[in-house]
Amino acid sequence: MRDPYDILGVARSADEAEIKRAFRRLAKKLHPDANTSDPKAQDKFAELNAAYEILSDKDKRGQFDRGEIDGDGKPRAPDYSGFGGAGTRRPRGFSGFDGDTIFESFTFGPEGQSGYTRRGGRPGAGGGAGGGAFDDIGDIFGFGRQQRSAGGGFSPKPGENVELTLPIELEDAVQGANKRVTLPSGKQLDLKVAPGTLDGHRMRLKGQGDQSFEGGVAGDAFVTISYAPHAKFRREGDDLRSELMLPLEDATLGAKVRVPTLSGAVELNIPAWTSGGRTFRLRGKGLPKAGGGAGDLLVTTNIALPEPKDADLEALMRKRRDGKAS
Known part of the structure; x- marks a missing residue:
C-alpha cells in the first residue's frame, strides 16, 4: 500500500482537522456509488479508508511515523543496524550513544500537530531526574484532546454524525422496498423502506457514523429519503x-x-x-x-x-x- 499521507494528499504535519477534511473530500469523489463505471472504484475507496484508519488514530499514526508499522498497518521488522551490526540487539545498560539521541517519542501538541521530542539519558538532557522526561506524557497518550469528567476521569469525545441521501423510486414509496446504502467508511447496510414513506423522511442508524478519534462512541448516520424523478409521472x-x-x-x-x-x-x-x-x-x-x-x-x-x-x-x-x- 502507498504512503497514507500521499493517499490523503496531506503533509506529515497535518492536524486531525486537515486529515478529516481531506478524507471527506476524497470519500465523496471516490465513493463506489459515484464511480459505477470504474471497476477499481471499490479498491480505491478501500485504500482511502485504510489510510484514514491509520492517520485518524493517534497511536497508529505514531507507529507509522516511527516506522513501526507499514501503510497496511502491519508491523515492520525491527532494524538493529545502528547497534553494532544487523541482527545485534542493544545490550542492557548500553551507554555508547549521545545522550541527546538515545530516545525519541512521537507527541501531539494542543492543536493536534505532530512532531518528535528527543529524550536524553543524561540528567539535564531531557531524560533524567530534573530533566522533565515525561512532562508531555498526557499528549503522548492523547489525554490533551479529551475532556475531564466531573469525577476527575476522562470523557472521550464521541465521533461525528454522518448525513446521507437515499434516492428511491415513486413505486418504492407507495409499495415499500429493500434498499442498500453505502456509508462513507465503505460499509454497506440494507435498509427497509416501509410502504407510505414520505419524501424527506429521515432515518437514524445509531453508531454507524464516524469513529471517535479518542476512543469514544461512534457517531450516528442519518439517511434522508429523496423521491427520484419518474419517466411516466x-x-x-x-x-x-x-x-x-x-x-x-x-x-x-x-x-x-x-x-x-x-x-x-x-x-x-x-x-x-x-x-x-x-x-x-x-x-x-x-x-x-x-x-x-x-x-x-x-x-x-x-x-x-x-x-x-x-x-x-x-x-x-x-x-x-x-x-x-x-
Whole structure:
C-alpha cells in the first residue's frame, strides 16, 4: 500500500482537522456509488479508508511515523543496524550513544500537530531526574484532546454524525422496498423502506457514523429519503399527473383502457366523444400524504391518429371539412 499521507494528499504535519477534511473530500469523489463505471472504484475507496484508519488514530499514526508499522498497518521488522551490526540487539545498560539521541517519542501538541521530542539519558538532557522526561506524557497518550469528567476521569469525545441521501423510486414509496446504502467508511447496510414513506423522511442508524478519534462512541448516520424523478409521472405536491394517448376511435366511440399507476395498472372508462386535453381523476393513486392516505392521479388524454395513414378516414375528414365550407 502507498504512503497514507500521499493517499490523503496531506503533509506529515497535518492536524486531525486537515486529515478529516481531506478524507471527506476524497470519500465523496471516490465513493463506489459515484464511480459505477470504474471497476477499481471499490479498491480505491478501500485504500482511502485504510489510510484514514491509520492517520485518524493517534497511536497508529505514531507507529507509522516511527516506522513501526507499514501503510497496511502491519508491523515492520525491527532494524538493529545502528547497534553494532544487523541482527545485534542493544545490550542492557548500553551507554555508547549521545545522550541527546538515545530516545525519541512521537507527541501531539494542543492543536493536534505532530512532531518528535528527543529524550536524553543524561540528567539535564531531557531524560533524567530534573530533566522533565515525561512532562508531555498526557499528549503522548492523547489525554490533551479529551475532556475531564466531573469525577476527575476522562470523557472521550464521541465521533461525528454522518448525513446521507437515499434516492428511491415513486413505486418504492407507495409499495415499500429493500434498499442498500453505502456509508462513507465503505460499509454497506440494507435498509427497509416501509410502504407510505414520505419524501424527506429521515432515518437514524445509531453508531454507524464516524469513529471517535479518542476512543469514544461512534457517531450516528442519518439517511434522508429523496423521491427520484419518474419517466411516466409528474409530481404536483401529493398528486401525480400523467398523459394517456387515446386512439381516435376510442375517443369517438368510448372504451375501457388500462392506465398505469404506482401500484399497478387500473381500468379507466373513457366516455364517447372524449376530446383531447380532458383530465380524469383517479383518487388515492398519487403519493403518500403526511396525515395518512394518498393524493390523486390526474390523467390527461391526447388523441392519437391511426398509424399508418387511413385513406378512408382521410376522405371522411375531407368530406366533413368541405361540407362545412359550402
